[in-house]
Amino acid sequence: MANQELARTSHLRYYTDDDSEDAEDYEDDEVEEGSEKDRLGDEDDEMAEGGDSPGPVDCGSCFGLDGGGRSWSRRRRRSSSSFSGRWGWWMGQVMDPRAKWVQEWNRVFLLVCATGLFVDPLFFYALSVSDTYMCLFIDGWFAITVTVLRCMTDALHVWNMWLQLKMAKRCRGGGRSPAEARDEGASGDEGRRKEGPATTRAVALRYLKVKKGFLFDLFVILPIPQVVLWVLIPKLLERGSTTVVMTVLLIVFLFQYLPKIYHSVCLLRRMQNLSGYIFGTVWWGIALNMIAYFVASHAAGACWYLLGIQRAEKCLREQCGKTQACGPRLLSCKEPIYYGTTSMVSERLRLAWGENKSVRWTCIDSSNNYDYGAYKWTVQLVTNNSRLEKILFPIFWGLMTLSTFGNLESTTEWLEVVFNIIVLTSGLLLVTMLIGNIKVFLHATTSKKQAMQLKMRNIEWWMRKRHLPQGFRQRVRNYERQRWAAMRGVDECEMIRNLPEGLRRDIKYHLCLDLVRQVPLFQHMDDLVLENICDRVKSLIFTKGETITREGDPVQRMLFVVRGHLQSSQVLRDGVKSCCMLGPGNFSGDELLSWCLRRPFIERLPPSSSTLVTLETTEAFGLEAEDVKYVTQHFRYTFVNERVKRSARYYSPGWRTWAAVAIQLAWRRYKHRLTLTSLSFIRPRRPLSRCSSLGEDRLRLYTALLTSPKPNQDDFDF
Template structure:
């Protein structure tokens, strides 16, 4: 009977556990790629959360202040509640990030050497990789030690002699936890994560560097305030030992500002009026060293005033490498001053150096433009160009720089993979499909044309084609306005999406033949001459296709380009073919009128 009952109970428990796990399974996400957009957005949010977290911890030091008239240390309880809430929120975000690491694929270390970057997406391998890495450090970082001490330990010790030890425990917990937090957070604030860069924008990295510098001043100022308060506390304890006031160690702590102890025997009054205790709030009775200004600062009731001045002090010492400070012989004070000097040197070497590089990068293009302009001026002076030509050259250089920003797109694209080059060209040259001539063409023909397009810049008044000159290129207008004027003086406006020199495409098809072995040959001695003049009404940004490149395209796709629909689109859209058709219609009409007039005269 017991055996049957045990089996039934065990079976029910096992089934219940299986159902519970299956219920949770549907809410557990699968393995995620670290390069997806959602993960990248989460990383940016997490970096901001980390910045808030390491900003909040030093604020716990400002919860403590002193009451100069009572000669005791007090804690700001309303502000303490706010700090606990903020710290708990950042801990929850960090805990969620830890759980995410168990479902986030990682790049295999062995694949990084060969540059393949293979992702490991097996759940067990991901979990083992994280546990063997930073899991235990993250676990220690996320422990709510300050919250536990503030909510459980301090309430039992405030107003008694044990409050000093409880507060020391709180400060120690914050400082001990803060070091691994910085170890984990600083690489993220630098913009790097295991999956790559968090902030790819130069402005974002500049802001992160600036915030890191502010964070350093915040930490130094907060530690200076805390150590100054510790020295005031030490002075009060020394004064208590020399005062002879019974139980004065309890009077050093005022709790939340209302625990002033039992004054039935006048001990509290004696302690408040004690000369040695009063001397602790002047810089003469105790060797405070670099904490001299912090003594009076601890008596300020406004936490904003205490924090603002401490932040200013931190900025000042980092910027000057503590050059205006002379520490006392206290060992801790000397070490703190040395740490400020070392931190200042590190910041100037890293953060300020990065900011300087960023600012130089912003002005690098402007410097390159100035150097380019100087070289052009020297060349024009050496060649003794007339002033009108110099003016046009300067205008062309300015517009060319404004259009390209000094970046050579051809060299930039050539270093990319072929498929990526094709996609980029399709995006950059998507205006090609706006032209009706090319809207009817297939992607292979358009890709072949886009591979041979070259960027061109024309200034206002430039002439792209002359009447009677050889047509050597097709020009696709990207930005600006052009006017095409025929031999009859009639102008046709051309703008974005239009093309000039399109007659070259039909001419390349007509002035060629195919020999017996199937190879296409050119008929020598024949060139296409323009019957119109094309000039720029404004500055024009365009792409050109040379005749040699166009001949190569027509040789590759001759059958498709000989299609009647494509030929019809070319002839219908082209101002050249329109004017040619109009001329032929006029000639035919005049010839017909002459024939009719001759027939009437003969009758």
């Protein structure tokens, strides 16, 4: 019973929008659903209680129908669950919006939206003026191409709407995925029936109800331009209503294009709110701004082309009014949709209109014979048969006008003046935003490099002021260059330090665990000790030829070599230097282990038994003395392990140096004994013990053995 109650109360809800308004709608709907469930629950309770109270319901108990209200409630619940099951079978499972493929699809869909914004203005270029007959017609093949492109983008929009029906954008259960929510709700059979299909249905209904949801997505893909281009405009051309054609096409375009722009902006903001970035690189941000600028130029150029056709049609209409036997039908071609096939025109009026040199000279041949105003460059486009030139030249005009705020020569016609004002104002805003965004993006890419250059200038000034030797200056330069090459100016420690404690520990555990496990000393420790060690280690970089510690200095930290090699050297009492090499997996500073575990504890840091010098650029992890003390005090049981003791002795530079000296002296003594044995048949003139050379060799052997610094036997007896 407790598990079933937990399954009932742990029901999670998902909804599909990220805006605050949709969140309020979600809460309102949740309150309404809750009140409805309460009413139904009260009715069930009343019916259930009715079996015990005197009245008509009590007759049911006499006929063996006791608890009829409960059975009715079970039937209602069973029917709703079966409906939800059919819904869940049809819709599928709820998808996690945090899935990687969903994020990739969102980026692709953003580019699809940009493509759709580029395709819609192409409908304007389907209108053209025949150079032969000076009439308006629709380019059939170009209209088919644009329609196919628009249908392809609409199909991808439909696919995205289908995904939105099954995708939970937020989770009320602490950011868990829908699969986790279903697992939590599946503790009982009844909870499992309630959680599975109901979640899919709730997500789909939420997407259908919220603002800027299903209806808004459906509106931006309605085939309004296709219907207007293939149905309405041909009928208007057949009737000779050429002026209405451009007006209807422009109004319909703006009616759907402006909401489509808003839809793309909402999608862009939603992606930024979810992940903080879209494509993850600065150059993609610059590319998106450039794409938006080109789309705006393309839309402005397409409107300019359509209004230019309208001005050319106005010129032809005025000349038609001055010509005898000319009617409005002559301004629209006989075939409203023209596919490029040559057809003989037998109408005498159309032939006469096409051969009218006065009209052609005034409206078609040159823009200087009629007041075209800002559309004078469209005269060479409206009769051009090259579709590519029709598209590229208006884009060029749009870029030039938006970026240079154009030197437009406008007429006094109100529509042309309004169009010029809108284009110039939009250009001012777009150029300002483009320059500002690109400046921000470029600053983001170059700020660290500029900060590094400024820091190097300050360092150079300081070194000149302090008259540092050239060798010191070069070492400082090498260190700064190598640190920049390793982290590109990112302070990793500072970045991780500002994170919450749990997140910081997890990140450092993930980054350092594999490298820490390479250290043989830590291979036999449990995960708890390793996690605390990873939380306290610091990444260090040393340049070639740097002296890390000197013999006799207090040991400040333990070093665990990750990459590179160190030379550990110590000077014996007779001036002889013994050396060993530390590579990846080795460590130094093991004096801190015996210092931390010695009882009674002494606050004074132990002296270093060797000098460490880098042989090449070295990366290492550093564990400070206080951190070593913390780990050894709180996890002392780990260091009592015999395998840890043997590893510490085996990889200790001090023990290795002493062992090498001891083995070397023992081998020399053995070879000397073999020499004496082989020469035993020779009778010397005086005893060998009194030979000066043998005495000197023996004295040298014993001196080396006694002066070799053997580590303290109790250092690793924890």
